[in-house]
Amino acid sequence: xxxxxxxxxxxxxxxxxxxxxxxxxxxxxxxxxxxxxxxxxxxxxxxxxxxxxxxxxxxxxxxxxxxxxxxxxxxxxxxxxxxxxxxxxxxxxxxxxxxxxxxxxxxxxxxxxxxxxxxxxxxxxxxxxxxxxxxxxxxxxxxxxxxxxxxxxxxxxxxxxxxxxxxxxxxxxxxxxxxxxxxxxxxxxxxxxxxxxxxxxxxxxxxxxxxxxxxxxxxxxxxxxxxxxxxxxxxxxxxxxxxxxxxxxxxxxxxxxxxxxxxxxxxxxxxxxxxxxxxxxxxxxxxxxxxxxxxxxxxxxxxxxxxxxxxxxxxxxxxxxxxxx
Amino acid sequence: xxxxxxxxxxxxxxxxxxxxxxxxxxxxxxxxxxxxxxxxxxxxxxxxxxxxxxxxxxxxxxxxxxxxxxxxxxxxxxxxxxxxxxxxxxxxxxxxxxxxxxxxxxxxxxxxxxxxxxxxxxxxxxxxxxxxxxxxxxxxxxxxxxxxxxxxxxxxxxxxxxxxxxxxxxxxxxxxxxxxxx
Numbered sequence: 230x231x232x233x234x235x236x237x238x239x240x241x242x243x244x245x246x247x248x249x250x251x252x253x254x255x256x257x258x259x260x261x262x263x264x265x266x267x268x269x270x271x272x273x274x275x276x277x278x279x280x281x282x283x284x285x286x287x288x289x290x291x292x293x294x295x296x297x298x299x300x301x302x303x304x305x306x307x308x309x310x311x312x313x314x315x316x317x318x319x320x321x322x323x324x325x326x327x328x329x330x331x332x333x334x335x336x337x338x339x340x341x342x343x344x345x346x347x348x349x350x351x352x353x354x355x356x357x358x359x360x361x362x363x364x365x366x367x368x369x370x371x372x373x374x375x376x377x378x379x380x381x382x383x384x385x386x387x388x389x390x391x392x393x394x395x396x397x398x399x400x401x402x403x404x405x406x407x408x409x410x411x412x413x414x415x416x417x418x419x420x421x422x423x424x425x426x427x428x429x430x431x432x433x434x435x436x437x438x439x440x441x442x443x444x445x446x447x448x449x450x451x452x453x454x455x456x457x458x459x460x461x462x463x464x465x466x467x468x469x470x471x472x473x474x475x476x477x478x479x480x481x482x483x484x485x486x487x488x489x490x491x492x493x494x495x496x497x498x499x500x501x502x503x504x505x506x507x508x509x510x511x512x513x514x515x516x517x518x519x520x521x522x523x524x525x526x527x528x529x530x531x532x533x534x535x536x537x538x539x540x541x542x543x544x545x546x547x548x549x550x551x552x553x554x
Numbered sequence: 555x556x557x558x559x560x561x562x563x564x565x566x567x568x569x570x571x572x573x574x575x576x577x578x579x580x581x582x583x584x585x586x587x588x589x590x591x592x593x594x595x596x597x598x599x600x601x602x603x604x605x606x607x608x609x610x611x612x613x614x615x616x617x618x619x620x621x622x623x624x625x626x627x628x629x630x631x632x633x634x635x636x637x638x639x640x641x642x643x644x645x646x647x648x649x650x651x652x653x654x655x656x657x658x659x660x661x662x663x664x665x666x667x668x669x670x671x672x673x674x675x676x677x678x679x680x681x682x683x684x685x686x687x688x689x690x691x692x693x694x695x696x697x698x699x700x701x702x703x704x705x706x707x708x709x710x711x712x713x714x715x716x717x718x719x720x721x722x723x724x725x726x727x728x729x730x731x732x733x734x735x736x
Contacts, residue, residue: 261609262651262672265616269605269649272582276603278622278646282637299629340629420643458638459714501720502630544628 280366283373283417284425286504286540287335287343287360289451290465290493291512291520294425295375295415297362298337301546306333306347308538310513315531324534331515341365349515352391356381356516366417375413381516382406392513392525393487395437404435409517411449424452429467431522440486446470447521453497461497463506466490467521491524506538577611579660579696579733586619586729588704590722597631597721599624606731608696610661613654615670615698617731618647639711639721645678650685658689665690670700676709694735701728 284294287304298304308331312324321327333347333356341362348355358379366373387399399405408431415425427449436443451465468490495508511526512519513534526532584604590597604619621642626632636642652672666689674683687700704725706713713721 261612261614262616262653265607265609265614266618266649266651268607269616269618270647273603273605273618273620273647278620281622281642282633302629420641501634542630544630546627 274368277367277369280373280417283366283415283423284453285461285497285499286506286538287345288506288538288540289425289453289463290495290506290508290510290538291491291515292427292449292451292465292467292517293360293375293377293411293413295362295373295413297341297343297360297375298335298542299544300337300340301544302337303543303545304333304335304345305541305543306331306335306538308333308515308536310351310510310515310534310536313526313532313534315533329513329515347516349519351514351516351519353384354381354516354519355384360413366415372414372416375415377411377413379409379517380406381409381518391437391523393437393523395487397435397437399435407431407433407518409521411517421455422452424450426450427467429517429521431518433518433522441488442471445522449521459499461499463495463497463508465493465495469521487525488522489524489527491520491526492528502542504538504540506540508536508538509533510536577609578736579608579610580736581606581731581733584617584619584729584731584733586617586624586727588624588728589726591726592719592722595720597626599626599632599635601625604729604731606698606733608654608660608698608733610696613658614652615654615672616649616651617729618649620647621645639706639713640677645676648674648676650674650683652683652685654689658691660689660691660696663691663693668698674704676704677711679709681708696731696733696735698731698733699729701726703727 284296287294287296287298310329312321312327314323316324329349329351331347331349333345335343335345337343344359346357356379358377360375360377362373362375364370364372364374383405385397388396390396409429411427411429413425413427415423417423429447429449431445431447433443447467447469449465449467451463453461453463455461489511491510491512493508493510493512495506498505511528511532511534512524513526514520514523526534582605583602584606585600585602586604587598587600601619601624603623604617606615606617608615621640622636624632624635626635650672652670655669655671656666658666658668668687668689670685670687672683673680683702685700685702687698690697704727706723706725
């Protein structure tokens, strides 16, 4: 062995020389550091990177987005829908004389699960809902899926006249209930574009007329496009699939079918802890049962409502107290 | 003879790579935090998944942290940090690649003041920096602590006038890396 090493002296000597050369050259340092970095890169890329901020807020315009809020965070929502733009200048100052309001609160039980409650002045409706983020988009998963379920109670006095012209009578409180559920599926395509589809099922315990179905299936589609870091365009459309009981014999009900699909266009502006959402919509309701199922406005006739949502997020996390603005 | 030679060179490569691997100190749970202080607002965030490798032989040091791993007490702030300031989708990591200047024998337990020189990349912008810190060597680990300041404008991090008084122009960064011998 020893003899071999001596006789083949060139081998270790040359290798040693090469190592020595590499060790002292400045070029070697850069390569070695990059090697170290790529080792770190390889290790860190194994852990999933979850997509954040597919949407700016937990609501797109009227409806929900896949976004939930973080654990121990509270969202306060103030939503206004003014009167229709076509309601006249003298009579209604183009709609600004009146507004329907919804006040809402949302609380993050976990980073993926929220509960919410609200009260709308339209049909004096209280609503409760919960959302859970089932699947999160990441570098390996292409979409985010959130499941949502809600319940509402209409507290109008019995025998009131609805916006659609029907007279609604309630015999007991159970008849005032309605339920809705959604599967929200969204993908953030890049920094700017996010799209979402939302199959929706709505059930109302009591309908206003036999021509109106109790069960309603709707398919929503929507998205956002960021114009800048803080300004975003958004759109939302819900198409309803109804079995028109009254229409079988040529609109046989007492009225022509009064409800239309809701289309909303909006602009979101984000400033620190607030998100302002301004929009034009033919839907005046701010609860799923209303804006998807009982929407009387028509873009074609000019029943366009301007409205806004303001969301303010508060962190109730103890650790955040000291640093909270 | 030929077989012997191949065997020997193979052994040599093995031995060299083994000794080189032996001189690596590493962590994947390093702590990197920053602090922004203005009269209006204090902001603090911590990344506890910072990766770092130190080659004790060459004294090369590499540190890398994912932007999305910085945890803020206020999650909305965290979202804004990623979305508006760091643009983490375009620039997912911050990293440092450099060398410790002092010729320290890491195998000798003790506390050493150290200086690292290298390139710091934040928000896709790379700048040469010199960072001072301390190094505590024990039998099988090295604890590296450092702190330095970062001017947001140097790394093209835009702070809009609207929140200008809430985010400091100079951010204090500090880190603690408990590197373990591989």
